[in-house]
Amino acid sequence: MGSGPALSVVGLGKLGACSAxxxxxxxxxxxxxxxxRDFVDAINRGEAPVREPRLQEMINLSQGRLRATRDYEEAMRVSDITFLIVPTPSRTDGHFSDKYLKDALTHLAGALGKLDKEYHIFVITSTVSPGTTEKTLIPLIESVSGRKLNRDFGVSYNPEFIALGSVITDFLNPDMVLIGGSDPSVCETLEGIYSVVCENRPRMAKMSIISAEVTKISLNSFVTMKISFANTLANICRRMPGADIDHITAALGADKRISPHYLKGGLSFGGPCFPRDNRAFAAFAREHGVEARLAMATDEINRTQTDLLVDMIMGHVPEADGSVVGVLGLAYKPNTPVIEESAAIRLIEGLLEKNLEVIAYDPIATDTARAHFGDRILYASSARDCFQSATVCVLTTPCEEFKAIDGSYIAHNPTTIVDCWRLLDGAKFGEGINYLALGRYNNGK
Ligand SMILES: NC(=O)c1ccc[n+]([C@@H]2O[C@H](COP(=O)([O-])OP(=O)(O)OC[C@H]3O[C@@H](n4cnc5c(N)ncnc54)[C@H](O)[C@@H]3O)[C@@H](O)[C@H]2O)c1
Structure with a gap:
Protein backbone atom coordinates (compact mmCIF):
# COMPACT_ATOMS: atom_id res chain seq x y z
CA MET A 1 0.00 0.00 0.00
CA GLY A 2 1.10 3.59 -0.59
CA SER A 3 3.15 2.93 -3.75
CA GLY A 4 2.34 3.66 -7.39
CA PRO A 5 1.79 7.02 -9.03
CA ALA A 6 0.49 9.94 -6.95
CA LEU A 7 -2.95 11.05 -8.07
CA SER A 8 -4.96 14.25 -8.01
CA VAL A 9 -8.71 14.48 -8.52
CA VAL A 10 -10.22 17.79 -9.66
CA GLY A 11 -13.92 18.07 -8.72
CA LEU A 12 -14.96 16.51 -5.41
CA GLY A 13 -18.70 16.17 -6.09
CA LYS A 14 -20.92 13.12 -6.32
CA LEU A 15 -18.51 11.12 -8.49
CA GLY A 16 -15.18 12.88 -7.78
CA ALA A 17 -15.31 12.55 -3.97
CA CYS A 18 -16.06 8.83 -4.31
CA SER A 19 -13.30 8.25 -6.88
CA ALA A 20 -10.74 10.16 -4.77
CA ARG A 37 -14.22 25.52 0.03
CA ASP A 38 -16.75 23.48 2.04
CA PHE A 39 -15.92 20.32 0.08
CA VAL A 40 -12.17 20.87 0.49
CA ASP A 41 -12.55 21.49 4.23
CA ALA A 42 -14.78 18.42 4.65
CA ILE A 43 -12.18 16.16 3.00
CA ASN A 44 -9.43 17.64 5.19
CA ARG A 45 -11.53 16.96 8.30
CA GLY A 46 -11.93 13.37 7.10
CA GLU A 47 -15.63 13.84 6.37
CA ALA A 48 -17.67 13.00 3.26
CA PRO A 49 -18.47 16.19 1.29
CA VAL A 50 -21.51 14.59 -0.38
CA ARG A 51 -24.05 12.00 0.68
CA GLU A 52 -23.30 8.59 -0.81
CA PRO A 53 -23.37 5.12 0.80
CA ARG A 54 -19.90 3.80 1.84
CA LEU A 55 -18.13 7.11 1.04
CA GLN A 56 -17.32 7.73 4.71
CA GLU A 57 -16.07 4.15 5.02
CA MET A 58 -13.64 4.73 2.11
CA ILE A 59 -12.45 8.04 3.59
CA ASN A 60 -11.80 6.26 6.90
CA LEU A 61 -9.84 3.54 5.08
CA SER A 62 -7.64 6.13 3.33
CA GLN A 63 -5.64 6.67 6.54
CA GLY A 64 -4.12 10.03 5.77
CA ARG A 65 -3.54 9.38 2.06
CA LEU A 66 -6.39 11.71 1.05
CA ARG A 67 -6.21 15.47 1.39
CA ALA A 68 -7.67 18.39 -0.54
CA THR A 69 -6.73 21.88 -1.66
CA ARG A 70 -8.08 24.72 -3.79
CA ASP A 71 -4.62 25.24 -5.30
CA TYR A 72 -4.26 23.60 -8.76
CA GLU A 73 -0.51 24.19 -8.88
CA GLU A 74 0.03 22.35 -5.63
CA ALA A 75 -2.00 19.42 -6.95
CA MET A 76 0.07 19.38 -10.16
CA ARG A 77 3.32 19.52 -8.18
CA VAL A 78 2.55 16.59 -5.90
CA SER A 79 0.84 14.27 -8.39
CA ASP A 80 1.73 12.37 -11.56
CA ILE A 81 -1.80 11.89 -12.86
CA THR A 82 -4.81 14.23 -12.63
CA PHE A 83 -8.41 13.03 -12.99
CA LEU A 84 -10.91 15.74 -14.03
CA ILE A 85 -14.39 15.05 -12.67
CA VAL A 86 -16.09 18.45 -12.98
CA PRO A 87 -19.66 19.06 -14.22
CA THR A 88 -20.47 18.96 -17.95
CA PRO A 89 -24.08 20.22 -17.98
CA SER A 90 -26.20 19.73 -21.08
CA ARG A 91 -26.58 22.62 -23.51
CA THR A 92 -29.86 23.37 -25.25
CA ASP A 93 -28.59 21.67 -28.44
CA GLY A 94 -28.16 18.39 -26.52
CA HIS A 95 -24.33 18.52 -26.43
CA PHE A 96 -22.39 18.64 -23.15
CA SER A 97 -20.85 21.93 -22.09
CA ASP A 98 -17.06 21.75 -21.71
CA LYS A 99 -16.87 25.11 -19.88
CA TYR A 100 -15.86 23.70 -16.45
CA LEU A 101 -13.36 21.31 -18.02
CA LYS A 102 -11.73 24.19 -19.90
CA ASP A 103 -11.63 26.32 -16.72
CA ALA A 104 -9.94 23.57 -14.74
CA LEU A 105 -7.57 22.58 -17.56
CA THR A 106 -6.49 26.18 -18.12
CA HIS A 107 -5.30 26.32 -14.48
CA LEU A 108 -3.73 22.87 -14.58
CA ALA A 109 -1.97 23.44 -17.92
CA GLY A 110 -0.72 26.80 -16.65
CA ALA A 111 0.82 24.99 -13.69
CA LEU A 112 2.33 22.34 -16.01
CA GLY A 113 3.98 25.13 -18.03
CA LYS A 114 5.56 26.59 -14.90
CA LEU A 115 6.60 23.44 -13.10
CA ASP A 116 9.76 21.57 -13.84
CA LYS A 117 8.00 18.26 -14.59
CA GLU A 118 9.02 15.74 -17.21
CA TYR A 119 5.60 14.28 -17.82
CA HIS A 120 2.03 14.36 -16.52
CA ILE A 121 -1.15 12.48 -17.44
CA PHE A 122 -4.53 14.25 -17.60
CA VAL A 123 -7.51 11.93 -17.33
CA ILE A 124 -10.89 13.25 -18.47
CA THR A 125 -13.56 11.40 -16.47
CA SER A 126 -16.40 13.89 -16.99
CA THR A 127 -18.86 12.90 -19.71
CA VAL A 128 -18.06 14.79 -22.94
CA SER A 129 -19.49 14.93 -26.44
CA PRO A 130 -17.39 12.72 -28.75
CA GLY A 131 -14.53 14.67 -30.29
CA THR A 132 -14.20 17.16 -27.41
CA THR A 133 -10.94 15.81 -25.99
CA GLU A 134 -8.98 15.85 -29.25
CA LYS A 135 -10.61 18.89 -30.84
CA THR A 136 -10.73 21.20 -27.83
CA LEU A 137 -9.06 19.95 -24.66
CA ILE A 138 -5.69 18.70 -25.94
CA PRO A 139 -5.08 21.86 -28.07
CA LEU A 140 -5.96 23.93 -24.96
CA ILE A 141 -3.41 22.08 -22.79
CA GLU A 142 -0.74 22.43 -25.49
CA SER A 143 -1.33 26.14 -26.05
CA VAL A 144 -1.54 27.12 -22.36
CA SER A 145 1.36 24.95 -21.14
CA GLY A 146 3.60 25.23 -24.20
CA ARG A 147 4.15 21.46 -23.82
CA LYS A 148 3.64 18.71 -26.41
CA LEU A 149 1.19 15.78 -26.32
CA ASN A 150 2.77 12.34 -25.85
CA ARG A 151 6.17 13.87 -25.16
CA ASP A 152 5.51 16.10 -22.13
CA PHE A 153 2.04 14.95 -21.21
CA GLY A 154 -0.46 12.20 -22.01
CA VAL A 155 -4.26 12.30 -22.05
CA SER A 156 -6.86 9.67 -21.29
CA TYR A 157 -10.64 9.63 -21.60
CA ASN A 158 -11.78 7.36 -18.78
CA PRO A 159 -15.45 7.76 -17.84
CA GLU A 160 -17.11 5.79 -15.05
CA PHE A 161 -20.31 3.72 -15.27
CA ILE A 162 -21.67 4.26 -11.80
CA ALA A 163 -25.15 4.81 -10.43
CA LEU A 164 -25.86 7.27 -7.63
CA GLY A 165 -26.60 5.34 -4.44
CA SER A 166 -24.09 2.62 -5.36
CA VAL A 167 -21.17 4.73 -6.65
CA ILE A 168 -18.53 3.09 -4.44
CA THR A 169 -19.65 -0.49 -5.07
CA ASP A 170 -19.93 0.16 -8.82
CA PHE A 171 -16.54 1.90 -8.89
CA LEU A 172 -14.82 -1.00 -7.14
CA ASN A 173 -16.64 -3.72 -9.15
CA PRO A 174 -17.14 -2.51 -12.72
CA ASP A 175 -18.11 -4.87 -15.58
CA MET A 176 -15.60 -3.02 -17.71
CA VAL A 177 -13.07 -0.22 -17.33
CA LEU A 178 -13.17 2.07 -20.35
CA ILE A 179 -9.77 3.59 -21.12
CA GLY A 180 -9.13 5.81 -24.12
CA GLY A 181 -5.52 6.93 -24.43
CA SER A 182 -3.47 9.38 -26.45
CA ASP A 183 -0.90 6.60 -26.72
CA PRO A 184 -0.69 2.94 -25.56
CA SER A 185 1.48 3.75 -22.54
CA VAL A 186 -1.23 6.03 -21.13
CA CYS A 187 -3.72 3.13 -21.37
CA GLU A 188 -1.28 0.80 -19.64
CA THR A 189 -0.69 3.25 -16.78
CA LEU A 190 -4.42 3.55 -16.17
CA GLU A 191 -4.87 -0.21 -16.44
CA GLY A 192 -2.22 -0.58 -13.71
CA ILE A 193 -4.18 1.75 -11.40
CA TYR A 194 -7.52 0.01 -11.95
CA SER A 195 -6.02 -3.43 -11.50
CA VAL A 196 -5.13 -2.30 -7.96
CA VAL A 197 -8.41 -0.48 -7.28
CA CYS A 198 -10.99 -2.92 -8.69
CA GLU A 199 -12.07 -5.74 -6.43
CA ASN A 200 -13.20 -7.92 -9.35
CA ARG A 201 -11.25 -8.59 -12.54
CA PRO A 202 -13.05 -6.38 -15.04
CA ARG A 203 -12.42 -6.27 -18.76
CA MET A 204 -9.97 -3.44 -19.47
CA ALA A 205 -11.34 -1.89 -22.67
CA LYS A 206 -8.33 0.05 -24.04
CA MET A 207 -8.79 2.07 -27.20
CA SER A 208 -8.35 5.47 -28.84
CA ILE A 209 -9.80 8.54 -27.12
CA ILE A 210 -12.52 9.02 -29.74
CA SER A 211 -13.60 5.36 -29.54
CA ALA A 212 -13.89 5.67 -25.75
CA GLU A 213 -15.94 8.87 -26.07
CA VAL A 214 -18.34 7.16 -28.49
CA THR A 215 -18.54 4.03 -26.29
CA LYS A 216 -19.49 6.04 -23.21
CA ILE A 217 -22.60 7.68 -24.64
CA SER A 218 -23.56 4.67 -26.77
CA LEU A 219 -23.69 2.49 -23.68
CA ASN A 220 -26.09 4.77 -21.83
CA SER A 221 -28.16 5.32 -24.96
CA PHE A 222 -28.50 1.55 -25.42
CA VAL A 223 -29.54 1.03 -21.77
CA THR A 224 -32.23 3.72 -22.02
CA MET A 225 -33.52 2.05 -25.19
CA LYS A 226 -33.93 -1.16 -23.16
CA ILE A 227 -35.84 0.71 -20.45
CA SER A 228 -38.19 2.32 -22.97
CA PHE A 229 -38.75 -1.07 -24.61
CA ALA A 230 -39.73 -2.62 -21.26
CA ASN A 231 -41.99 0.36 -20.50
CA THR A 232 -43.73 -0.07 -23.84
CA LEU A 233 -44.29 -3.74 -22.99
CA ALA A 234 -45.73 -2.72 -19.61
CA ASN A 235 -48.18 -0.41 -21.38
CA ILE A 236 -49.27 -3.25 -23.67
CA CYS A 237 -49.71 -5.61 -20.69
CA ARG A 238 -52.08 -3.11 -19.06
CA ARG A 239 -54.46 -3.70 -21.94
CA MET A 240 -54.18 -7.50 -22.18
CA PRO A 241 -56.18 -9.63 -19.72
CA GLY A 242 -53.86 -12.16 -18.06
CA ALA A 243 -50.60 -10.56 -19.20
CA ASP A 244 -47.98 -9.83 -16.53
CA ILE A 245 -44.98 -7.65 -17.36
CA ASP A 246 -42.76 -9.24 -14.68
CA HIS A 247 -43.23 -12.75 -16.06
CA ILE A 248 -42.44 -11.51 -19.55
CA THR A 249 -39.33 -9.47 -18.72
CA ALA A 250 -37.93 -12.22 -16.44
CA ALA A 251 -38.14 -14.66 -19.35
CA LEU A 252 -36.74 -12.17 -21.87
CA GLY A 253 -33.88 -11.31 -19.51
CA ALA A 254 -32.90 -14.96 -19.15
CA ASP A 255 -31.76 -14.88 -22.77
CA LYS A 256 -28.10 -13.87 -22.67
CA ARG A 257 -28.50 -11.72 -25.75
CA ILE A 258 -30.83 -9.51 -23.71
CA SER A 259 -29.84 -9.82 -19.96
CA PRO A 260 -32.23 -8.98 -17.11
CA HIS A 261 -30.79 -5.60 -16.11
CA TYR A 262 -32.79 -2.41 -16.70
CA LEU A 263 -35.64 -4.49 -18.12
CA LYS A 264 -38.36 -4.00 -15.54
CA GLY A 265 -41.29 -2.12 -17.04
CA GLY A 266 -42.44 0.84 -14.99
CA LEU A 267 -41.90 4.57 -15.02
CA SER A 268 -39.63 6.75 -17.11
CA PHE A 269 -35.87 6.88 -16.52
CA GLY A 270 -34.44 10.09 -15.08
CA GLY A 271 -31.48 11.38 -13.09
CA PRO A 272 -28.37 13.30 -14.04
CA CYS A 273 -27.06 10.90 -16.74
CA PHE A 274 -29.49 8.72 -18.71
CA PRO A 275 -31.82 11.31 -20.28
CA ARG A 276 -29.08 13.72 -21.23
CA ASP A 277 -26.61 11.05 -22.42
CA ASN A 278 -29.29 9.68 -24.72
CA ARG A 279 -30.10 13.13 -26.10
CA ALA A 280 -26.36 13.80 -26.52
CA PHE A 281 -26.05 10.57 -28.50
CA ALA A 282 -28.73 11.80 -30.92
CA ALA A 283 -27.11 15.25 -31.15
CA PHE A 284 -23.68 13.75 -31.84
CA ALA A 285 -25.10 11.42 -34.51
CA ARG A 286 -26.92 14.32 -36.18
CA GLU A 287 -23.71 16.34 -36.26
CA HIS A 288 -22.20 13.51 -38.29
CA GLY A 289 -25.15 13.30 -40.68
CA VAL A 290 -26.86 10.31 -39.05
CA GLU A 291 -30.40 10.40 -37.66
CA ALA A 292 -30.25 8.26 -34.48
CA ARG A 293 -33.95 7.36 -34.66
CA LEU A 294 -33.82 4.76 -31.90
CA ALA A 295 -32.35 7.29 -29.46
CA MET A 296 -34.94 9.90 -30.41
CA ALA A 297 -37.82 7.42 -30.05
CA THR A 298 -36.45 6.34 -26.67
CA ASP A 299 -36.55 9.94 -25.48
CA GLU A 300 -40.07 10.42 -26.82
CA ILE A 301 -41.35 7.21 -25.17
CA ASN A 302 -39.76 8.29 -21.92
CA ARG A 303 -41.57 11.63 -21.94
CA THR A 304 -44.97 10.12 -22.74
CA GLN A 305 -44.70 7.40 -20.08
CA THR A 306 -45.56 9.94 -17.37
CA ASP A 307 -48.40 11.44 -19.45
CA LEU A 308 -50.01 7.97 -19.57
CA LEU A 309 -49.77 7.79 -15.78
CA VAL A 310 -51.43 11.19 -15.40
CA ASP A 311 -54.31 9.96 -17.62
CA MET A 312 -54.61 6.79 -15.55
CA ILE A 313 -54.79 8.81 -12.32
CA MET A 314 -57.36 11.21 -13.81
CA GLY A 315 -59.65 8.24 -14.28
CA HIS A 316 -59.63 7.60 -10.52
CA VAL A 317 -59.78 10.97 -8.76
CA PRO A 318 -63.19 11.57 -7.15
CA GLU A 319 -63.55 15.09 -8.56
CA ALA A 320 -61.94 16.66 -11.59
CA ASP A 321 -60.76 19.69 -9.60
CA GLY A 322 -59.08 19.93 -6.21
CA SER A 323 -58.77 16.22 -5.39
CA VAL A 324 -55.62 15.35 -3.47
CA VAL A 325 -53.18 12.85 -4.98
CA GLY A 326 -50.43 11.36 -2.82
CA VAL A 327 -47.09 10.89 -4.61
CA LEU A 328 -44.79 8.51 -2.74
CA GLY A 329 -41.24 8.70 -4.09
CA LEU A 330 -39.81 11.93 -5.49
CA ALA A 331 -36.22 11.08 -6.42
CA TYR A 332 -35.42 9.48 -9.77
CA LYS A 333 -34.81 6.22 -7.92
CA PRO A 334 -34.63 5.01 -4.29
CA ASN A 335 -31.84 5.97 -1.87
CA THR A 336 -30.89 9.28 -3.41
CA PRO A 337 -32.02 12.85 -2.78
CA VAL A 338 -31.56 13.67 -6.50
CA ILE A 339 -34.83 14.62 -8.25
CA GLU A 340 -33.36 15.74 -11.60
CA GLU A 341 -35.67 14.61 -14.45
CA SER A 342 -37.40 12.17 -12.08
CA ALA A 343 -40.69 10.57 -13.12
CA ALA A 344 -42.29 11.90 -9.92
CA ILE A 345 -41.38 15.50 -10.67
CA ARG A 346 -42.84 15.25 -14.17
CA LEU A 347 -45.90 13.47 -12.77
CA ILE A 348 -46.49 16.19 -10.16
CA GLU A 349 -46.17 18.92 -12.82
CA GLY A 350 -48.77 17.02 -14.89
CA LEU A 351 -51.16 16.67 -11.93
CA LEU A 352 -50.83 20.37 -11.03
CA GLU A 353 -51.67 21.26 -14.64
CA LYS A 354 -54.90 19.29 -14.21
CA ASN A 355 -55.70 21.39 -11.10
CA LEU A 356 -55.22 18.52 -8.68
CA GLU A 357 -53.59 18.99 -5.30
CA VAL A 358 -50.52 16.94 -4.47
CA ILE A 359 -49.13 15.72 -1.19
CA ALA A 360 -45.67 14.24 -1.61
CA TYR A 361 -43.34 12.05 0.39
CA ASP A 362 -39.86 10.58 -0.08
CA PRO A 363 -37.64 9.10 2.65
CA ILE A 364 -34.68 11.35 1.67
CA ALA A 365 -35.63 13.57 -1.29
CA THR A 366 -38.36 15.72 0.29
CA ASP A 367 -36.04 18.69 0.92
CA THR A 368 -34.81 18.71 -2.70
CA ALA A 369 -38.41 18.57 -3.90
CA ARG A 370 -39.36 21.39 -1.52
CA ALA A 371 -36.60 23.53 -3.06
CA HIS A 372 -38.13 22.81 -6.50
CA PHE A 373 -41.90 23.10 -5.81
CA GLY A 374 -41.98 25.39 -2.75
CA ASP A 375 -45.58 25.77 -1.55
CA ARG A 376 -47.14 24.58 -4.83
CA ILE A 377 -47.58 21.16 -3.20
CA LEU A 378 -47.94 19.74 0.33
CA TYR A 379 -45.32 17.56 1.96
CA ALA A 380 -46.01 14.52 4.12
CA SER A 381 -43.71 13.36 6.90
CA SER A 382 -44.37 9.68 6.20
CA ALA A 383 -46.01 7.33 3.72
CA ARG A 384 -48.82 6.83 6.25
CA ASP A 385 -49.33 10.59 6.33
CA CYS A 386 -49.87 10.59 2.54
CA PHE A 387 -52.66 8.03 2.83
CA GLN A 388 -54.30 10.17 5.55
CA SER A 389 -54.60 13.10 3.14
CA ALA A 390 -55.13 11.48 -0.26
CA THR A 391 -57.66 9.10 -1.79
CA VAL A 392 -55.35 8.28 -4.72
CA CYS A 393 -51.75 7.36 -3.86
CA VAL A 394 -49.07 6.61 -6.46
CA LEU A 395 -45.87 4.70 -5.65
CA THR A 396 -43.32 6.10 -8.10
CA THR A 397 -40.07 4.46 -6.92
CA PRO A 398 -39.32 0.86 -5.87
CA CYS A 399 -38.40 2.06 -2.40
CA GLU A 400 -38.00 -0.68 0.28
CA GLU A 401 -39.97 1.34 2.81
CA PHE A 402 -43.09 1.30 0.62
CA LYS A 403 -43.26 -2.50 0.74
CA ALA A 404 -44.62 -2.18 4.29
CA ILE A 405 -47.79 -0.45 3.06
CA ASP A 406 -50.81 -2.54 4.07
CA GLY A 407 -54.47 -2.15 5.01
CA SER A 408 -53.57 -0.30 8.21
CA TYR A 409 -52.34 2.68 6.13
CA ILE A 410 -55.73 3.22 4.50
CA ALA A 411 -57.72 6.15 5.86
CA HIS A 412 -60.39 6.64 3.14
CA ASN A 413 -62.94 4.39 1.53
CA PRO A 414 -62.47 4.10 -1.39
CA THR A 415 -58.70 4.57 -1.82
CA THR A 416 -56.88 3.95 -5.09
CA ILE A 417 -53.27 2.76 -5.00
CA VAL A 418 -51.26 3.00 -8.24
CA ASP A 419 -48.25 0.73 -7.81
CA CYS A 420 -45.83 1.57 -10.63
CA TRP A 421 -43.24 -1.07 -9.66
CA ARG A 422 -45.60 -3.81 -8.34
CA LEU A 423 -44.21 -3.67 -4.81
CA LEU A 424 -47.42 -4.65 -3.01
CA ASP A 425 -49.65 -7.69 -3.04
CA GLY A 426 -52.97 -6.27 -4.27
CA ALA A 427 -54.84 -9.38 -3.10
CA LYS A 428 -54.10 -8.47 0.53
CA PHE A 429 -56.15 -5.28 0.37
CA GLY A 430 -59.79 -5.66 1.22
CA GLU A 431 -62.99 -4.08 -0.04
CA GLY A 432 -62.79 -0.40 -0.83
CA ILE A 433 -59.19 -0.52 -2.03
CA ASN A 434 -58.75 -0.10 -5.72
CA TYR A 435 -55.28 -1.56 -6.34
CA LEU A 436 -53.81 -0.84 -9.79
CA ALA A 437 -50.44 -2.24 -10.84
CA LEU A 438 -48.69 -0.71 -13.84
CA GLY A 439 -47.91 -3.49 -16.32
CA ARG A 440 -50.87 -5.68 -15.34
CA TYR A 441 -54.43 -5.82 -16.63
CA ASN A 442 -56.42 -4.29 -13.65
CA ASN A 443 -59.80 -5.10 -15.26
CA GLY A 444 -59.27 -2.53 -17.98
CA LYS A 445 -58.88 0.36 -15.48
N1 LIG B 1 -23.25 11.66 -10.86
C1 LIG B 1 -23.33 10.66 -11.68
O1 LIG B 1 -24.16 9.75 -11.53
C2 LIG B 1 -22.35 10.53 -12.83
C3 LIG B 1 -22.20 9.27 -13.47
C4 LIG B 1 -21.33 9.18 -14.56
C5 LIG B 1 -20.67 10.30 -14.99
N2 LIG B 1 -20.82 11.51 -14.36
C6 LIG B 1 -20.10 12.65 -14.89
O2 LIG B 1 -19.13 13.09 -13.96
C7 LIG B 1 -18.98 14.49 -14.01
C8 LIG B 1 -19.16 15.07 -12.62
O3 LIG B 1 -20.45 14.75 -12.16
P1 LIG B 1 -20.87 14.87 -10.62
O4 LIG B 1 -22.24 14.28 -10.55
O5 LIG B 1 -19.80 14.36 -9.73
O6 LIG B 1 -20.98 16.47 -10.49
P2 LIG B 1 -21.12 17.34 -9.17
O7 LIG B 1 -21.79 18.59 -9.57
O8 LIG B 1 -21.69 16.51 -8.05
O9 LIG B 1 -19.60 17.68 -8.75
C9 LIG B 1 -18.73 18.44 -9.53
C10 LIG B 1 -17.71 19.14 -8.61
O10 LIG B 1 -16.80 19.85 -9.44
C11 LIG B 1 -16.48 21.08 -8.81
N3 LIG B 1 -15.94 22.01 -9.80
C12 LIG B 1 -16.60 22.70 -10.78
N4 LIG B 1 -15.73 23.42 -11.52
C13 LIG B 1 -14.51 23.19 -10.99
C14 LIG B 1 -13.21 23.65 -11.31
N5 LIG B 1 -13.00 24.49 -12.34
N6 LIG B 1 -12.18 23.23 -10.56
C15 LIG B 1 -12.37 22.38 -9.52
N7 LIG B 1 -13.57 21.90 -9.17
C16 LIG B 1 -14.63 22.29 -9.90
C17 LIG B 1 -17.79 21.51 -8.19
O11 LIG B 1 -17.57 22.45 -7.15
C18 LIG B 1 -18.34 20.17 -7.68
O12 LIG B 1 -17.93 19.88 -6.35
C19 LIG B 1 -20.02 15.00 -15.04
O13 LIG B 1 -19.42 15.13 -16.29
C20 LIG B 1 -21.01 13.85 -15.08
O14 LIG B 1 -21.66 13.79 -16.33
C21 LIG B 1 -21.64 11.62 -13.28
Missing part, protein backbone atom coordinates in the same frame (compact mmCIF):
# COMPACT_ATOMS: atom_id res chain seq x y z
CA UNK A 21 -11.70 8.24 -1.62
CA UNK A 22 -11.57 4.85 -3.40
CA UNK A 23 -8.13 5.56 -4.89
CA UNK A 24 -6.85 6.61 -1.46
CA UNK A 25 -8.49 3.65 0.30
CA UNK A 26 -6.69 1.33 -2.14
CA UNK A 27 -3.30 2.79 -1.27
CA UNK A 28 -2.72 5.72 -3.65
CA UNK A 29 -1.66 9.14 -2.39
CA UNK A 30 -4.50 11.43 -3.52
CA UNK A 31 -4.84 15.21 -3.59
CA UNK A 32 -8.38 16.47 -4.23
CA UNK A 33 -9.06 19.88 -5.76
CA UNK A 34 -12.34 21.77 -5.72
CA UNK A 35 -13.39 25.38 -6.02
CA UNK A 36 -15.95 24.71 -3.28
Missing amino acids: ACFAAKGFQVTGVDIN
